[in-house]
Amino acid sequence: MSTHAWLLLGAFLAVVLVAARPLGLYIAYLMEGRLRIGRPLENVMYRLAGVRPDEEMGWLRYALAILLFNALGVLSVYALQRLQLVLPFNPQQMPAVTPDSAFNTAVSFVTNTNWQGYGGESTLGYLVQMLGLTVQNFLSAATGIVVVIALVRGLARHSAATVGNAWVDLTRATLYLLLPLSFLIAIVLAGQGVIQNLDPYREVTTLEVTRYEAPRLDAAGQPLTDDKGAVLTGPAQTAVQTLAMGPVASQEAIKMLGTNGGGFFNANSAHPYENPTPLSNFVQMLAIFLIPAALCVSFGRMVGDGRQGWAVLAAMTLMFVVAAGAVMSFEQQGNPRLAALGVDQLGGPLQSGGNLEGKEARFGSADSALFAAVTTAASCGAVNAMHDSFTPLGGLVPLVNMQLGEVIFGGVGTGLYGMLVFAILAVFISGLMIGRTPEYLGKKIEAHEMKMSAIAILVTPLLVLLGTAIAVMSEAGRAGIANPGAHGFSEILYALTSAANNNGSAFAGLSANTPFYNVLLALAMWFGRFGVIVPVLAMAGALAAKKRLPAGAGTLPTHGPLFVTLLIGTVLLVGLLNYVPALALGPIVEHLVLWLGA
């Protein structure tokens, strides 16, 4: 790793950790209902919606409210895509999206995955981007936040029957946390050059005439193919460049802040209009980690013991540093196959060096690798470089980040509730070691809680491994592979891993905009999201009902280095037991072939 890479990582973590405390305290303050200046606007909304804000819900009702709210989101995003041609704000006259793609995208944005089977600038009009996708960027993030707040309430309360009011929590998280921060970030990004307009695409005259091979079209505008199905091409030339436009900055801000990750454009944050400068890149990385880190502090505050939150944050940070360091080192090594052709990949003051296929010159290998580690540790899934072109081990780390269950910072809310489930598993395992009934924060952990954590932890590996097996064994699944050999298997494993863990990044060579993948991945996203949320809320309800026990001589303290180690150990153990065989077939084989030759 270069000095520049170390400096970048250090500066990034310093800002995240410094910002975590004030923001975390604010979130606790907000979600405990103490932000009085927000009340008038809130009350108008509650009156219109028929919500009684003081009426709290039991876990089941809370879960039903969340499910219903999200199901409405799917319907809305689906309908907007199907009807976009007859709706306003569509200057390019984009036609209706196909049913399978629209379904996939609707589930994808509602579940905070933001997997993209489509190319944004060639598929979606501005209304879908704003009223469909931007809305879900907010609401799916708010959903994650309120679920973890309900779980934390379960831990903080005792002998209680309720975990909060879902409508009040969703409203507060959206209006007073996500909205103001997004507004601020959007303006900063616009200042750096992220576009924000509703104009039609802009045509400019290029300096040179470009000659290229274009597909030949028949009278109906469909590409002509030969008898084998290959598209016929012919020489073409142009001196016009069409620049895609749109309201990008507003979507970009919440895309990062809500760990959503769905780009306005196909190339996501590699596109210069989404992420024009190294500073916009730094702001985007910060926005990804800001709320997941802050929520740890909110957790500590709400359970009345700040150290509990810092312990969780420490476990996340330690795992992140290892992951980030690894990706940066692997990507800075470059590609030995290109070195053999005499290409200069050595980093220095005049060039970034390293493995640059799929990376942008302004970010180089270090800033791209750090972004990859951040976006996969948190369940964001935005990319500023194409992960498919990473070195085998540089691509393995993002895969593992997701496979550990998106708990290294993780998604907004989802990362912390995932980590708290692992914390409960960790105290359970340590309880078994010393033969005592495990307890966490004064709550006895019993059979019901363990069943719920087991479901929450195992549902995603099940979806990933089963889904990968189905895709690899079916004709339609293998048809999508872009790269030959072990890398092709990695593409499928990455797609299922990303979908079930609600990340949304991709080894994007995989042709996933087919009915097979659109449906398979949509199912993985939906159950990977709500198959975890429902047991977590069930656990919240059960914990809230329990009495609080005073800590005794046999209680395992859950704030010291010992517990941090146990927590990391539990996360790694579960992740590795689930995924090592699959990883060995993909990136590990590829690494050996690349460096040892075959």
Add this chain to the structure above:
Amino acid sequence: MKSLLRPALSVFVLLSAITGLAYPLAVTGLAGAVFPEQAAGSLIFKDGKPVGSRLIGQPFSDPGHFWGRPSATAPQPYNAAASSGSNQGPLNPALEDAVKGRIAALRAADPGNGAPIPADLVTASGSGLDPHISPAAALWQLGRVARNRGLPEAQVRALVDANTEGRQWGFLGETRVNVLALNLALDALKR
């Protein structure tokens, strides 16, 4: 369940209107007022006509121009209405073939230059629209461009330096040269 339906619908509609219409339109208004050039795409105008964007690269193959990153967009390179990387894995034979082809084209345009070629000149960018190359990649092309234009190398070198941006705040990103801006500056000189 029925008692949840009204609040679910109403909260959904209200929050959608705020986050999906009011918010993006407010950002559009403010960004357009405070950063009008950036919000409209950082366009470059020549004689009143837009000739490109400072942020979006263009394809160059004239030996008298500096060349940018290879682009994997389809059907033509630097298609700014369909951004894309190549997504070729490090072991993909197609990547090796593409790089060999790019090396051959660069060498053919400058047969006397035996220096190893910087990686960014032979690898496709992530967006396919990368406006920049590394200073190393610009310097590698310096001799060719100067010769084809009949200009002294020092003069071309000065233009490269004038279009080079350092790391932002000293530690963010990479030092880079804006290819379109550099070529526009070259064209502005009298041949």
